Amino acid sequence: MGDQIDRKPEHNQARCHHCHHHASGTDGDSCISLVPIFNHLEQAQMDEIMSLIRSLSFKKGESLYRPGDPANSLYIVSEGRIKIYRLAESGKEQLLRVLRPGDFTGELALFSEKVHESYAEAIEAASVCTIARSELNDLLLKYPSISLKVLSEFSHRLEQSEKQTTRFATERVETRIALFLIECMDNANQSTEIELPMNKKDMASYLGTTPESISRKLAELEDAGLIQQVSNKKIRILDLDGLLSV
Amino acid sequence: MGDQIDRKPEHNQARCHHCHHHASGTDGDSCISLVPIFNHLEQAQMDEIMSLIRSLSFKKGESLYRPGDPANSLYIVSEGRIKIYRLAESGKEQLLRVLRPGDFTGELALFSEKVHESYAEAIEAASVCTIARSELNDLLLKYPSISLKVLSEFSHRLEQSEKQTTRFATERVETRIALFLIECMDNANQSTEIELPMNKKDMASYLGTTPESISRKLAELEDAGLIQQVSNKKIRILDLDGLLSV
DNA sequence: CGACGCTTTGACTATACTCAACCCGTGTGG
DNA sequence: CCACACGGGTTGAGTATAGTCAAAGCGTCG
Numbered sequence: 001m002g003d004q005i006d007r008k009p010e011h012n013q014a015r016c017h018h019c020h021h022h023a024s025g026t027d028g029d030s031c032i033s034l035v036p037i038f039n040h041l042e043q044a045q046m047d048e049i050m051s052l053i054r055s056l057s058f059k060k061g062e063s064l065y066r067p068g069d070p071a072n073s074l075y076i077v078s079e080g081r082i083k084i085y086r087l088a089e090s091g092k093e094q095l096l097r098v099l100r101p102g103d104f105t106g107e108l109a110l111f112s113e114k115v116h117e118s119y120a121e122a123i124e125a126a127s128v129c130t131i132a133r134s135e136l137n138d139l140l141l142k143y144p145s146i147s148l149k150v151l152s153e154f155s156h157r158l159e160q161s162e163k164q165t166t167r168f169a170t171e172r173v174e175t176r177i178a179l180f181l182i183e184c185m186d187n188a189n190q191s192t193e194i195e196l197p198m199n200k201k202d203m204a205s206y207l208g209t210t211p212e213s214i215s216r217k218l219a220e221l222e223d224a225g226l227i228q229q230v231s232n233k234k235i236r237i238l239d240l241d242g243l244l245s246v
Numbered sequence: 247m248g249d250q251i252d253r254k255p256e257h258n259q260a261r262c263h264h265c266h267h268h269a270s271g272t273d274g275d276s277c278i279s280l281v282p283i284f285n286h287l288e289q290a291q292m293d294e295i296m297s298l299i300r301s302l303s304f305k306k307g308e309s310l311y312r313p314g315d316p317a318n319s320l321y322i323v324s325e326g327r328i329k330i331y332r333l334a335e336s337g338k339e340q341l342l343r344v345l346r347p348g349d350f351t352g353e354l355a356l357f358s359e360k361v362h363e364s365y366a367e368a369i370e371a372a373s374v375c376t377i378a379r380s381e382l383n384d385l386l387l388k389y390p391s392i393s394l395k396v397l398s399e400f401s402h403r404l405e406q407s408e409k410q411t412t413r414f415a416t417e418r419v420e421t422r423i424a425l426f427l428i429e430c431m432d433n434a435n436q437s438t439e440i441e442l443p444m445n446k447k448d449m450a451s452y453l454g455t456t457p458e459s460i461s462r463k464l465a466e467l468e469d470a471g472l473i474q475q476v477s478n479k480k481i482r483i484l485d486l487d488g489l490l491s492v
Numbered sequence: 493c494g495a496c497g498c499t500t501t502g503a504c505t506a507t508a509c510t511c512a513a514c515c516c517g518t519g520t521g522g
Numbered sequence: 523c524c525a526c527a528c529g530g531g532t533t534g535a536g537t538a539t540a541g542t543c544a545a546a547g548c549g550t551c552g
Contacts, residue, residue: 086408088416089425096408111394111401118408140394144386147393151386152357154400157353159363161407162332162342168414169454170334173508179335200531208415213508215532230519232531418539447498459540461500478499478549493552500547506530515532522525 035076035102035129037149045143050133056080057127064120065106065127071116073130076104080126084199085205086118095206097160098123100195106130107150142214157214173209174217178246180207185237196233221246279431281322281348281375283395291389293307298381303373304328310366310374319376322350326372329444331451332364341452343406343440344369344443352376353396369444419455420463424492427473432482442479467492 031125038049055078058064064075064082073080075108082099094155096118101103105120131139167176180203184194196203204211218235226243237243301324304310308329310321321328328345342364344350351366377385386393411478413422426449428439442449450457464481467473472489475480483489 085413088412090417090421092416094412094415096411107397108401108405111398137394140397141390144388144390145394147390147397148357148383148386150355150397151393151400154397154404155354155357158400158404158407161404161411162364165342165411165414166332166334166340167409169340170338170413171336175336201529210509211531212510212533216508219532230443306501445498446500456541458501458542463538465500496549496551498547498549501545502532503541503542503544505540507539509538510536513533516530518526518528518530520527522523 008143016087019208035104037104037146037153040145041143041150047129049139049152051137052131053129054131056130058122058125060124062120062122064122065116067095067115067117069116070114071106071108072133073106074104074133074136075106075120076129077101078127078129080122080124081124082120082126082128083202086121093205094208095198095202104153107154109202123202168208173207175212175221175246176207176209177217178221178226178243181235181237182243185240192238193230193234193236196235199233248441279298283350283392283399286391286395287389290419295377295385298377298385299375300377301373301375304368304371306370310368311362313361313363313367315353315362316360317354318379319352320350320382321352321378322375323347324373324375324457326368326370328366328372328374329369329448339451340450340454341444347430348428350399353400369448407424414454419453419459420466421492422453422455423460423463424467424472424489427481427483428486428489431486438484439476439480439482445479450471 010113021185038046041049056064058080065071067086078101080101082105083095083105084097084099084105085095086095088094099120106116108117131209140150165173167179171179181194184197187197197233198206200214201211204214207214218229220228222229226237226246228238228241230236248392284292287295298368304308304326311317323345324347326347328349328351329341330343330345330351331339331341334340345366352362354423355362386396413425417425430443431437434440434471444452446460447457450460453460464473468475468487470488472485472492473484474484476482
């Protein structure tokens with residue numbers, strides 16, 4: 001239980017610069033153009049939003065926020081990956097999701113709660129755009145179509161979260177792993193060989209189990225001829241239907 | 247596994263009438279005035295929304311929607327209670343939440359998915375107001391402040407859902423039950439005696455366990471002097487701190 | 493009253509967690 | 523360049539937690 005949280009003295013936000021749209025956009029433009037919630041807007045509106053955005057960089061292991069931090073901005077990932085996790089009442093760590101470029105977080109607190117309840121931490125070097133709560137609020141009131149996009153994203157997340165809840169509540173570990181592999185495959189455009197998006201420790205946390213169980217169950221699936229463990233993070237799916245009926 | 251789904255031949259939506267605001271409002275007005283997402287609006291706007299709303303009644307056991315049904319409206323509960331549940335890949339039933347007057351559902355599908363993935367079923371006689379997807383969309387674009395309300399509600403739901411996920415993934419059944427009792431108490435304005443909001447079978451489904459385990463664990467908590475089972479649905483909390491540290 | 497469904501209790505079993513040891517790959521420093 | 527330390531990963535043995543199945547109790551509703 002001791003190594004579950006590696007509290008750092010402070011927030012250590014390395015670089016920090018405005019990415020105004022007139023700046024010779026290195027990642028300034030990229031951080032917004034690919035964001036689903038904005039990409040339907042006109043150029044003029046994009047420019048307006050741009051001017052409200054501030055870009056931050058995080059090194060591997062640095063935190064965007066932690067439980068108890070006041071939640072006053074939306075974070076949009078433009079590069080790298082961010083993991084969102086929380087601690088259960090018991091102190092155990094639970095990985096909730098991994099953000100990739102285009103995904104956002106911080107919204108929970110933005111609209112309802114006052115402080116964050118979860119951790120957001122870069123699992124590799126990442127750059128992130130932020131908008132302050134008040135600016136975002138104005139933006140949503142001024143351009144209602146953005147709200148619809150955010151609502152759409154939220155409802156998708158809710159769907160996912162409820163599906164995950166259901167799996168934890170009703171499926172065995174082996175099944176959860178199988179379903180996880182299948183989802184990885186869907187994301188990796190149907191190639192038969194998948195690359196695990198996280199290490200096994202995190203995978204265990206995400207799937208509500210232990211690294212030991214992951215190890216054992218993967219070995220069982222391999223023995224059953226359903227998969228083949230190519231390397232530490234690479235797995236080849238041999239029998240999709242078999243996996244589905246685990 | 248057989249009795250988990252009791253498929254009914256059709257949707258059996260009993261009464262069905264428009265609740266136009268000029269109609270001699272029996273439950274017509276009540277169905278909207280107490281809805282959090284609308285209650286900040288002016289009377290004129292309320293009237294406008296009223297005219298878009300259609301009210302339905304459901305008898306105990308009737309379904310508002312089922313998985314596979316096209317999702318084309320938002321449902322707002324004005325009377326009674328509705329349970330939302332889904333089936334896991336394995337076929338096991340999982341109770342997700344219970345709606346009370348003022349709560350709404352159907353939104354997932356409204357904004358992103360095309361069809362429902364869960365069941366919505368009245369657990370007691372209920373009346374429900376609905377707005378069609380297209381009308382709601384127009385409404386949100388016209389009155390952006392409604393979107394903010396819905397976003398706030400969504401983010402709260404997401405928070406809840408992620409908390410629940412974490413509990414399933416990391417806490418023991420006994421702990422989940424204890425936390426559930428505590429939440430019931432919070433809702434029942436701190437009285438030491440709580441009324442369970444559902445029967446034990448549903449409670450088991452909601453907490454991701456079995457009726458047998460609920461029975462046993464409650465007995466253990468009673469033996470430990472933390473609670474007292476007054477009657478089937480009434481429980482007296484004897485030692486709150488004890489419960490918290492289970 | 494009887495039937496049905498929910499609840500409880502008991503005995504048994506399976507699933508997966510814990511703890512401990514060991515292995516392996518990587519990155520660091522001598 | 524090698525040795526070593528470190529973290530993650532794997533394997534094994536033992537155990538706890540909670541699920542299953544079966545039977546019986548209890549309440550309610552027709």
